[in-house]
């Protein structure tokens with residue numbers, strides 16, 4: 497059987513990793529400034545993570561949500577503490593798309609409305625509702641098309657006010673990434689997030705903060721929307737939550753009440769997933785990783801800003817986008833094949849840095865040195 501060929505892959509076979517370093521089958525070392533697409537939050541094979549998952553696997557890997565699963569409550573308590581959102585309720589699932597799917601559905605259950613406001617260049621996932629609020633016609637199949645989504649320009653307060661005025665009692669939710677990832681690392685202005693909050697309050701709409709990529713401590717705060725000093729009604733999470741173990745979730749403000757059967761999942765919140773989630777939060781707390789993300793991220797941004805070939809540097813903490821001019825289209829390739837450094841990309845010509853939150857200053861310097869040498873051949 498062949499694989500269904502949907503990924504353009506690099507000819508590299510990574511077989512092991514430790515911290516922010518990974519190694520191919522020939523034992524060549526690579527620096528991982530990509531975190532396997534923002535997933536590796538506490539570093540590859542972190543000893544505490546390995547120990548906790550291994551211990552759980554020896555006890556019980558899975559049982560269904562039809563029984564008590566105390567480790568889910570333990571995870572919820574820890575997540576409340578580390579994120580500062582103690583009073584929210586946790587629903588667990590398996591991926592970012594699923595988290596957004598549940599968030600949008602829950603919003604509609606809550607207020608009985610159908611329309612969603614999303615933004616240009618947004619990416620929210622590939623399942624039916626998540627892809628419908630994603631601004632990329634190439635990945636929206638005819639069956640996913642719906643009139644219920646209103647796309648607005650990014651960060652346009654007047655357009656947002658107008659959309660609410662035009663559709664008054666129809667808007668169920670507004671979904672926004674605090675920092676657009678796929679969209680090229682665009683930071684949502686604080687005043688824009690505040691405007692979303694006030695309009696959602698005024699029109700009884702639900703504010704959904706897609707924190708799948710920009711959340712979980714990556715920016716130096718637990719949720720990037722926290723910089724604006726406003727709370728969303730629902731935050732969706734995945735990627736860094738399990739450091740590679742597939743786990744996602746939404747946290748929900750108490751005003752949205754649960755009812756039996758409203759949401760559900762077979763795998764979500766299983767014992768192993770919770771062990772992975774707890775290990776991540778324990779390491780984040782013990783090793784002060786949000787602070788590290790802020791410090792090392794600020795350092796990187798400051799140093800990259802000094803480079804004259806760079807058009808713009810955007811982002812916060814360890815979610816960084818470096819926009820390069822068109823004349824430099826091969827920087828990522830050279831970083832990978834000459835200097836053995838993984839980075840991510842975004843259109844038009846943006847290098848995306850999404851490394852583990854415990855990236856060291858030495859790792860950052862290794863990247864900077866290679867980057868400077870690629871820019872000055």
Ligand SMILES: Cc1ncc(COP(=O)(O)O)c(C=O)c1O
Nearest residue numbers: 591592593619620621677708709
């Ligand atoms: C902001 C955002 N939301 C949702 C998703 C979808 O997550 P997943 O691929 O886990 O379904 C992604 C994935 O890149 C993302 O960046």
